[in-house]
Amino acid sequence: MSLLELDGVKVHFPIKRGVLFDRTVGHVYAVDGVSLKVEAGQTYGLVGESGCGKTTLGRSVLRLVDITEGSVVLDGTDLAKLPGEELRRFRRRLQMVFQDPLGSLNPRQNIESILSEGMVAHGIGKNQEERREKIKSILDKVGLPSNALSRYPHEFSGGQRQRIGIARALVLEPDVIICDEPVSALDVSVQAQVINLLDELQEELGLTYVVIAHDLAVVRHISDTIGVMYLGSLVEEAPSDALYAEPKHPYTKALMSAVPVPDPEVEDKRERILLTGDLPSPANPPSGCRFHTRCPWAQAQRCSTERPELRDVGGGHRVACHFAEEIAAGTVKRTAGEVVSATREGVEDAPVSEELAAAKVPEQAGPPEQESTKAEAVGTAAKVEKADKAVEAAEQAEKLVKAEKPDEPAEQDVEPAEQDVEPADKAT
Amino acid sequence: MSVATKTDKIQRLAELAATKETSTGASLWREAFRRLKRSKMAIIGAIIIGLFIVLAIVGPYIAPYSPTAQTWRDEVFANRGEFVGMRGENWFGLDHLGRDMFSRFLVGARQTLLVGVVATLIGLTIGFLIGGLAGAFATLGGETGRRIDSVIMRFIDIMLAMPSLLLAVSIAAVMGQSLTTVMIAVGVVQIPIFARLLRGSMLAQGSADYVLAAQSLGVRKRRIVLSQIVPNSLSPVIVQATLSLATAIIEAAALSYLGLGNPDPAIPEWGVMLTQAQRFFDNAPMMAVYPAVGIIITALGFTLLGEAMREALDPKLRG
Numbered sequence: 001m002s003l004l005e006l007d008g009v010k011v012h013f014p015i016k017r018g019v020l021f022d023r024t025v026g027h028v029y030a031v032d033g034v035s036l037k038v039e040a041g042q043t044y045g046l047v048g049e050s051g052c053g054k055t056t057l058g059r060s061v062l063r064l065v066d067i068t069e070g071s072v073v074l075d076g077t078d079l080a081k082l083p084g085e086e087l088r089r090f091r092r093r094l095q096m097v098f099q100d101p102l103g104s105l106n107p108r109q110n111i112e113s114i115l116s117e118g119m120v121a122h123g124i125g126k127n128q129e130e131r132r133e134k135i136k137s138i139l140d141k142v143g144l145p146s147n148a149l150s151r152y153p154h155e156f157s158g159g160q161r162q163r164i165g166i167a168r169a170l171v172l173e174p175d176v177i178i179c180d181e182p183v184s185a186l187d188v189s190v191q192a193q194v195i196n197l198l199d200e201l202q203e204e205l206g207l208t209y210v211v212i213a214h215d216l217a218v219v220r221h222i223s224d225t226i227g228v229m230y231l232g233s234l235v236e237e238a239p240s241d242a243l244y245a246e247p248k249h250p251y252t253k254a255l256m257s258a259v260p261v262p263d264p265e266v267e268d269k270r271e272r273i274l275l276t277g278d279l280p281s282p283a284n285p286p287s288g289c290r291f292h293t294r295c296p297w298a299q300a301q302r303c304s305t306e307r308p309e310l311r312d313v314g315g316g317h318r319v320a321c322h323f324a325e326e327i328a329a330g331t332v333k334r335t336a337g338e339v340v341s342a343t344r345e346g347v348e349d350a351p352v353s354e355e356l357a358a359a360k361v362p363e364q365a366g367p368p369e370q371e372s373t374k375a376e377a378v379g380t381a382a383k384v385e386k387a388d389k390a391v392e393a394a395e396q397a398e399k400l401v402k403a404e405k406p407d408e409p410a411e412q413d414v415e416p417a418e419q420d421v422e423p424a425d426k427a428t
Numbered sequence: 429m430s431v432a433t434k435t436d437k438i439q440r441l442a443e444l445a446a447t448k449e450t451s452t453g454a455s456l457w458r459e460a461f462r463r464l465k466r467s468k469m470a471i472i473g474a475i476i477i478g479l480f481i482v483l484a485i486v487g488p489y490i491a492p493y494s495p496t497a498q499t500w501r502d503e504v505f506a507n508r509g510e511f512v513g514m515r516g517e518n519w520f521g522l523d524h525l526g527r528d529m530f531s532r533f534l535v536g537a538r539q540t541l542l543v544g545v546v547a548t549l550i551g552l553t554i555g556f557l558i559g560g561l562a563g564a565f566a567t568l569g570g571e572t573g574r575r576i577d578s579v580i581m582r583f584i585d586i587m588l589a590m591p592s593l594l595l596a597v598s599i600a601a602v603m604g605q606s607l608t609t610v611m612i613a614v615g616v617v618q619i620p621i622f623a624r625l626l627r628g629s630m631l632a633q634g635s636a637d638y639v640l641a642a643q644s645l646g647v648r649k650r651r652i653v654l655s656q657i658v659p660n661s662l663s664p665v666i667v668q669a670t671l672s673l674a675t676a677i678i679e680a681a682a683l684s685y686l687g688l689g690n691p692d693p694a695i696p697e698w699g700v701m702l703t704q705a706q707r708f709f710d711n712a713p714m715m716a717v718y719p720a721v722g723i724i725i726t727a728l729g730f731t732l733l734g735e736a737m738r739e740a741l742d743p744k745l746r747g
């Protein structure tokens with residue numbers, strides 16, 4: 001049996017209107033029937049665009065929002081049915097790391113006070129001294145100096161604040177930690193540090209994570225299983241590698257096609273699926289398949305009338321699409337949407353010629369003189385223009401490569417504060 | 429970053445680290461106080477308020493003459509009510525009954541301060557309790573809590589709907605004429621202001637991530653309200669209290685002016701003095717100027733301090 005099981009979880013927020021007395025005029029279907037299982041010691045990644053309900057789902061697991069229907073079972077206990085005081089005690093086993101590291105720390109409490117708040121609430125540690133010892137050991141685990149205790153959140157850098165947030169969750173020794181966009185508010189260089197910290201802590205303490213993110217690269221890096229959400233429900237769920245290797249749901253396909261590939265050769269030929277229209281309002285979701293209004297492969301009848309269930313298509317790969325196999329086999333034709341080349345205009349019409357081939361490896365796209373001599377050697381004036389385009393292409397490819405690798409040295413001077421502070425603190 | 433500033437920074441950080449073990453870190457309150465000390469506005473305001481308080485304490489003792497005795501009554505009456513202006517023995521001149529205006533001004537400061545402070549305290553305390561309760565119910569009370577909050581707030585709205593002076597006049601009329609009545613009347617008018625302010629501030633804080641974090645930690649609701657939400661909602665209330673002291677003094681003066689203040693006109697209070705001067709404004713304008721200037725300067729002092737505190741407590745507002 002899995003450690004954490006969600007079964008048909010629905011979170012509907014009533015829309016109220018009225019002059020004197022509020023009447024419920026409708027519901028926002030923020031989470032609309034999500035079932036998933038998280039195994040102990042594993043990481044479950046939840047991805048989806050903003051407004052798809054992934055944060056609400058994360059909060060409903062801790063019952064920070066009321067669950068309209070369904071069950072959240074942790075280790076045999078259904079949280080959705082726990083009464084107030086028992087729920088409060090049970091929250092010790094489920095903790096959360098928030099997106100905004102500064103906003104999630106009370107600005108008027110110092111670090112010791114923030115970290116001992118939960119311990120006091122659950123009666124961990126007999127006295128102040130005992131709690132302080134525990135806090136110090138946790139601070140050490142997350143890579144913060146012990147003199148951080150008496151300082152206030154605003155005195156730390158973004159990365160350090162997120163470490164404090166993680167430490168706050170850890171002091172209660174929870175079974176599951178829900179990370180709601182744990183790194184999206186951080187600089188790229190710090191993102192990698194925090195992700196690695198989460199990884200190390202998982203190995204050391206055997207933690208189970210549910211990571212909510214919109215950054216596909218982040219989720220891929222730390223997740224064992226990934227669930228893709230669209231408009232309040234899961235559309236696809238698969239082991240991390242399987243999902244990235246072969247996305248089966250049209251929505252996942254479109255998402256994946258938006259990620260640039262750090263290989264200029266592949267990048268040039270890569271195609272993007274452009275989705276038409278906006279995310280429909282969760283207060284008035286489309287009938288049938290939630291995605292049929294934007295799906296490039298939407299079929300005439302079934303898609304708009306019958307809501308597809310999440311079904312296993314082999315190898316733990318679950319998809320909520322009536323035509324997943326047909327689309328994979330190519331027997332179903334695209335009916336809408338647009339597939340365009342991923343590379344930008346002006347670059348794509350440069351023919352794959354000698355110049356481009358030379359420019360493909362970024363290091364060789366050297367100073368302009370070198371390029372122009374090369375062009376002269378080839379001959380015609382028209383080709384000089386092409387050479388310029390080739391340089392452009394190389395530069396763009398280079399940019400893309402950099403964007404993909406956040407921990408590349410080029411980004412390192414973004415956050416010197418944190419790197420400076422830490423050695424100075426350790427000196428004491 | 430240049431090498432010089434970098435080494436400078438490292439050195440500074442090293443020093444900082446060396447002292448950190450003993451230092452306690454800078455809390456937001458302490459930082460706000462530091463900013464306040466640097467503000468010219470705050471210093472001027474504090475000096476004015478300080479002088480006013482000193483005046484209120486020592487005023488009755490340093491007054492050269494009795495503020496109530498009609499010492500120069502015959503002189504004033506002999507002149508058929510002519511105003512006697514500044515002169516050697518009476519710095520501010522005499523009033524219509526032959527009393528020394530300077531002594532009355534000094535003694536009046538105490539009454540004025542008392543009215544301002546007590547009225548504001550009444551408004552602050554009751555407003556704080558009502559607003560805090562409403563805010564606590566609205567943020568953490570769930571569906572029932574929100575209903576209780578909306579009942580409380582409709583009640584506050586009713587209070588707000590009445591013009592403040594009219595409300596004060598009706599309270600004063602019901603309770604009879606006394607200084608306590610003035611304090612209560614002015615205080616009651618402030619209640620909805622403080623209540624709304626605290627509740628609004630608590631609602632804003634209630635949806636903050638750190639409150640959610642405290643909930644997910646399993647902290648008890650009462651503790652979340654008292655140690656997380658309320659301390660972070662205090663800044664605007666503190667500022668409003670300072671500003672209210674100024675308006676309370678002016679409102680008390682207005683009530684006195686309308687004849688609802690101190691029943692014994694012999695006891696000087698700036699507002700009362702202003703009222704009395706009204707009848708003689710044509711030939712004795714200075715009689716009104718002294719208490720009026722007193723009220724204006726005091727109100728200015730509190731306003732300056734209040735504005736400076738607003739900036740110190742919330743540096744983001746600084747334009």
